[in-house]
Amino acid sequence: MNNRDFLTLNRQIIRGEANGKVLWQPRIICWYDDRRYRNEPLPAPYTGMDIRQLYDALDCSNRIYDYNSCIKLIEDSSIKRYSKKLDELRTQHFIETPEGTIDCILKKNTSNFGEFFEKWWVEDQKDMEVQMYIEAHQDYEFDEEEYNRVFSIWGNNGLGSIYFPRINVQSLFNDTMGVEGGIFALMDMPDVCEEYFKIKAQNHDRFMKMLEKSKFEWINYGDNVHCATLPPYLFEEYVLPEYQRRNDIMHKQGKFTFAHWDGDTKAILKYAKETGLDGIEAITPKPQGDVTLEEMKQALGDDVYLIDGIAAVLFDEMYPLEALKEQTQKLIDMFAGKLILGISDEMSSTGNIDRVKYVGEIVDKHNATCK
Amino acid sequence: MSTTLVEMSEFLQKGRVKNVKELIQKALDEGIAPKTILEEGLLSGMSVVGEKFKKNEVFVPEVLIAARAMNAGTTMLKPYLVQEGVESKGTVVIGTVKGDLHDIGKNIVKMMMEGKGLNVIDLGVDVSAEQYVTAAKENDADIIACSTLLTTTMGEIKNVVDLVKAEGIRAKVMIGGAPVTQDFCDSVNADSYTPDAATAADVALSFCL
Numbered sequence A: 001m002n003n004r005d006f007l008t009l010n011r012q013i014i015r016g017e018a019n020g021k022v023l024w025q026p027r028i029i030c031w032y033d034d035r036r037y038r039n040e041p042l043p044a045p046y047t048g049m050d051i052r053q054l055y056d057a058l059d060c061s062n063r064i065y066d067y068n069s070c071i072k073l074i075e076d077s078s079i080k081r082y083s084k085k086l087d088e089l090r091t092q093h094f095i096e097t098p099e100g101t102i103d104c105i106l107k108k109n110t111s112n113f114g115e116f117f118e119k120w121w122v123e124d125q126k127d128m129e130v131q132m133y134i135e136a137h138q139d140y141e142f143d144e145e146e147y148n149r150v151f152s153i154w155g156n157n158g159l160g161s162i163y164f165p166r167i168n169v170q171s172l173f174n175d176t177m178g179v180e181g182g183i184f185a186l187m188d189m190p191d192v193c194e195e196y197f198k199i200k201a202q203n204h205d206r207f208m209k210m211l212e213k214s215k216f217e218w219i220n221y222g223d224n225v226h227c228a229t230l231p232p233y234l235f236e237e238y239v240l241p242e243y244q245r246r247n248d249i250m251h252k253q254g255k256f257t258f259a260h261w262d263g264d265t266k267a268i269l270k271y272a273k274e275t276g277l278d279g280i281e282a283i284t285p286k287p288q289g290d291v292t293l294e295e296m297k298q299a300l301g302d303d304v305y306l307i308d309g310i311a312a313v314l315f316d317e318m319y320p321l322e323a324l325k326e327q328t329q330k331l332i333d334m335f336a337g338k339l340i341l342g343i344s345d346e347m348s349s350t351g352n353i354d355r356v357k358y359v360g361e362i363v364d365k366h367n368a369t370c371k
Numbered sequence B: 001m002s003t004t005l006v007e008m009s010e011f012l013q014k015g016r017v018k019n020v021k022e023l024i025q026k027a028l029d030e031g032i033a034p035k036t037i038l039e040e041g042l043l044s045g046m047s048v049v050g051e052k053f054k055k056n057e058v059f060v061p062e063v064l065i066a067a068r069a070m071n072a073g074t075t076m077l078k079p080y081l082v083q084e085g086v087e088s089k090g091t092v093v094i095g096t097v098k099g100d101l102h103d104i105g106k107n108i109v110k111m112m113m114e115g116k117g118l119n120v121i122d123l124g125v126d127v128s129a130e131q132y133v134t135a136a137k138e139n140d141a142d143i144i145a146c147s148t149l150l151t152t153t154m155g156e157i158k159n160v161v162d163l164v165k166a167e168g169i170r171a172k173v174m175i176g177g178a179p180v181t182q183d184f185c186d187s188v189n190a191d192s193y194t195p196d197a198a199t200a201a202d203v204a205l206s207f208c209l
Helices: A006-014 A029-037 A051-058 A065-070 A125-136 A144-157 A168-176 A178-188 A190-212 A232-252 A293-300 A321-335 A354-368 B003-013 B017-029 B034-054 B060-084 B104-114 B129-139 B151-167 B182-188 B197-208
Strands: A071-075 A080-085 A090-097 A100-108 A115-119 A138-142 A218-221 A256-260 A279-281 A305-307 A339-341 B091-096 B119-122 B143-147 B172-176
Touching: A006 A144, A006 A339, A029 A051, A051 A144, A051 A354, A065 A071, A065 A144, A090 A125, A100 A125, A125 A138, A125 A190, A138 A190, A168 A178, A168 A190, A168 A232, A178 A190, A178 B060, A178 B104, A190 A232, A218 A232, A232 A256, A293 A305, A293 A321, A321 A339, A321 A354, B003 B017, B003 B034, B003 B060, B017 B034, B017 B060, B034 B060, B034 B104, B034 B197, B060 B104, B091 B104, B091 B129, B104 B119, B104 B143, B104 B197, B129 B143, B129 B151, B143 B151, B143 B197, B151 B172, B151 B182, B172 B182, B172 B197
Parallel strands: A218 A256, A256 A279, A279 A305, A305 A339, B091 B119, B091 B143, B143 B172
Antiparallel strands: A071 A138, A080 A090, A090 A100, A100 A115
């Protein structure tokens, strides 16, 4: 195992104690898993390695979301879940409650391990009432034994990372109704949606109570924010106040918070400081996203950490290595001290893994100049 | 322009289905031609939304609710348009390319194109080159529009362009999506790359005129 203590550097950076050092923490799981799905060997010299060995070989840190398995969802006994396989790819899932039953259909992808909604859980007010019952009757537990198991694998490679359940509107779009259904619901039945958001916030209060007892030091609000679907008026009305409320509680617990904004962000980056977030993950600069590094710096200032920052397309060979070098160096120059460098959002399976190592060398050179 | 049509356009921009339908009935009762209602009441409203979307003055939610109102209006008007012999301005076959399951961008482009009076046939997601070409032939399409969000599926666009050329069909191939660029468009010999949905609709219309 690689003996580099990335965990301590990770901790020092988020505590502001790293003297300008930068942690290189690329997410490459998509690249890795797509090969595993295709039974395709990793390229040399990584052939035969598992993901843990791969991170060691690449000499970099992982944002270790394997720790998500340490959070156990506890549901009231009145909630029953069951599934029915419809065909080779499609499965219908049911949740039965005293308020009624809702169902969704998930279809497996044929090119990776993912699956997507063919039918969403909630389609009307009646479904929404069932969804409210479910979320009102959920709680969470931290599983320390599982934490220790994951730690035994990843050790000092990085801080344990987990996803906070998605925030109100983003959950509506990504978990229960889909973007189109969610947008129509917000227009056609705003009172019902707002009632649902209240119940969801109470659910998240229980999640935060669980976090207080956990060992997690940094918490990712895995919201998948994209300003084309979450424009400023929805952000201001629903998301901003909930971020502020939540961050107050999390900061009292001493947690570092960051949110995953992996789509276009130009229209909402101006709220970055107001949110109370300590950092924002996956803001994607040009040529892939809609913002420049200068616009990102202006929005985050010296207050909010940038987590990631390199446009994922620069790891593909359609872009010259020089473009990757230039963006990496510029990010370090502009954000070091408040930077956990990574890929916005993840390296694609068409990316060149050697470029991951290349960025690590640039980071090591920079860190060697810090005290 | 008739005040009824101005009001209709404004309600459409706000996504107010009920008001739009009431005003269509009112316009018909006033003796306004269905084609005029379509163009000056519905499509003009959607065009305003498209322009604002292009300038980032409105976002996907506003486009979706306006498109829903437009669809409700065009459904109501359809029998009158058929009776009057009004035809669409062109036919587009649209889909997200094989291997890619993202559909929001494609759906927005579809709505914008419909907002220009084009007939859009939506093949959904994970669409193969063969499916595009078959649908284009069956519908004598003017345009094949390919959407992709993933770098992994960009290569599929070349397969579509190559098959279109090999089959010798007349449809122009338009491409778009987050990783796509003008350079990529040139490299695969597609007919047009557009950076946003509203521009895609403008270009599609220009290909049909």
